[in-house]
Amino acid sequence: MPKAEVGSVKYVANKMKSKGLQRLRWFCQACNKQCRDANGFKCHVQSETHVRQMQLVGEDPRKYIEQFSQEFKSAFVNQLRISHGEKFIGANKYYNEYIRDKEHVHMNATKWPSLTEFCKYLGREGICNVKEDEKDGLMIAWRDVSPEAVRRRNEIREAEMAEARNGAGEEKMMKRMVVRAKAEAEAKAKREDAKKVKEKSSESPPAEDKTESRSEGEAQAEGGEEKPTVPPPAPVKLSFGLKPKATPANKVGLGQMKTQSVFKRMRTETGDGKAVKKAKV
Template identity: 80%
Template sequence: MPKAEFGSAKYVANKMKSKGLQRLRWYCQACNKQCRDANGFKCHAQSESHVRQMQLVGEDPRKYIEDFSREFKSAFITQLRISHGEKFVGANRYYNEYIRDKEHMHMNATKWASLTEFCKYLGREGICFVKEDEKDGLMIAWRDVSPEAVRRREEIREIERAEARGGAGEDKMMKRMVARARAEAEAKAKVEEERKAGEKSDATPPAEEKAEGKKEGEEKGEGEEEEKPVAPAPPVKLSFGLKPKTIPANKAGLGKMKSQSVFKRMRTENGEDKAAKKLKV
């Protein structure tokens, strides 16, 4: 049965029916033909075009398998690099993204039987980073092997090593400083304790000295008599009366002192005779 012409109603109806992904077992990779059901795939397998293509593939099957595997790996890695870069992503999740394109190269035409085997191959060859995760299972990430990326990785690695060495040196220095500070604090505390102990010993004599002093006091008290208490002195009485004071006889009064001169008073006090008065003739 001939194919429907491009743009015809039959062609559009076939495209609408074949929209989206179909069963993988009804896809012919040699002819790039997707069938909708088992009957359609059976009819295609009996067609002249399919028989002729399978005769060409049968002449050198390894060549076709290697070509299909190379195309699948190239498309897989290219889309991984574009969509996720060097970030890890689940292998199953990414494979579902890859097969959204109907025209993609199918894995059943390659030399890898399963996706797990293909991911392990990528990890062994150093094409991708592969790791096992408890939650997402097998995870893959693209590995940039270009010379610029390798040089950039080396520079980053050198910087990290330098930082690690610097951090180790700083840690050692900090440990030394902490040890030195701790030793100084212990020495200072020891000196402070010794100083306090010395002050305490000076302020309070030991019990032995107290006992000796007490014994000496008791011995002295036995040999000497007890001292009698001294009577307090009588209080001094002050008088504020207005009685005139009596002038002693041997002292001159205030008026006599005024009548005499200083020199005469001195002579009389010394016991000398008074000068005789001169008479006027």
């Protein structure tokens, strides 16, 4: 039975009937035809067009398998880039988004036996970033391999490394500052302890006095009589100054000699000029 022409009523009716996803086992990738039930798929397999197409595929099956694999990979990666970019998403969740298009190339026509093997292949080739999560299982993300993206990633990596080096330098500096502060605190504590010990030693009496007092006490306890104590001699003061000696009050110094005339001094020396006391009447 020939196909309905595009745009005809039968074509539109068939499209409405085949709306949505259909069974994968009733899909023929060689003819790119989806059947709605087992009877329809059986009729399609026995049709002349399918037999002719399978003869072509049988001549070089690796060629067709490689072609389907490349189409599946390009469509899968392109939709991943457009939909999610470089964000991680579960592989099973994304595959369900991918197969919503009925015209897509199915995985059973490719060289990969399962979705897990296909994701591992993408990770080995560096096309996608692949990781395994405990909650979502296998996760994939598109990897931008353009020159601009590679340069941008290198710049980000260098900035992170520089920041890490700066952080390490800051940590070393902080450790040095901590060690220096501890050393200064210990030195200050030692100085304070030495100062306290010095103050205590200045306040307490000398050791010789203690020994002398102890010996005197022992002697008093042994002899029972007190020995007379001899007072220590007075200290002698020595002065090496050039101060003039003080003259007595009844003597007159050279600078303090009274001025007298020559005649008066001679009268006093001979005794002629002695003053005579007048008697009062």
